[in-house]
Amino acid sequence: MRVMVLVKATEDSEKGFFRDPATIEMMEAMGRFNDELRDAGILLTGDGLKPSSEGKRIAFDGAGRTVIDGPFAATRELVAGFWLWDVKDVDEAVAWVKRCPNPMPGPSEIEIRPLYEAGDLQ
Structure with missing residues (x-):
């Protein structure tokens, strides 16, 4: 099973990458x-992803498209980085995330989302 x-x-991650001893460690x-x-x-x-200030969003409304420049609000809803893993089940992914070093200074959060597989769509 693949998970993102x-x-x-x-x-802090929305401020960008800074080369200081804590970040390097x-x-x-x-x-x-x-x-x-x-x-x-x-x-x-x-x-890892650059801050949303360097990103763009494209809003769809029927045939219309609107480009929205970052930075984007609701920082806790943004993604700072990702992995794509191949695990036997979500429990294995949870076990690996529990071993992960804290990816940010201070409190942070990691979300696990299963990907649709071909068999799921039939």
Whole structure:
């Protein structure tokens, strides 16, 4: 089963990446965790995202399209990074997330969402 693991944004992540000792230590810990995921054959892909201030949204209304420039409100609803994992079930994904280093300074949140598979659509 494939799952998308979403690292939710925080006010700090929306400020962008800063090279300070705490951030570098956090990134190194996350790199080691990614190595564990890769070694276990779980990690399909993953990456961090730049702040929403560098993003765009396209709103659809019938045939109309409207481009909305970031930054976007509701920081806790934004995504700061993601992984795509191949696990046997959601419980395995939960177990891996519990081993994950805290991806942000201070409180943070990770969301796990199963992907639709071809058999789900029939």
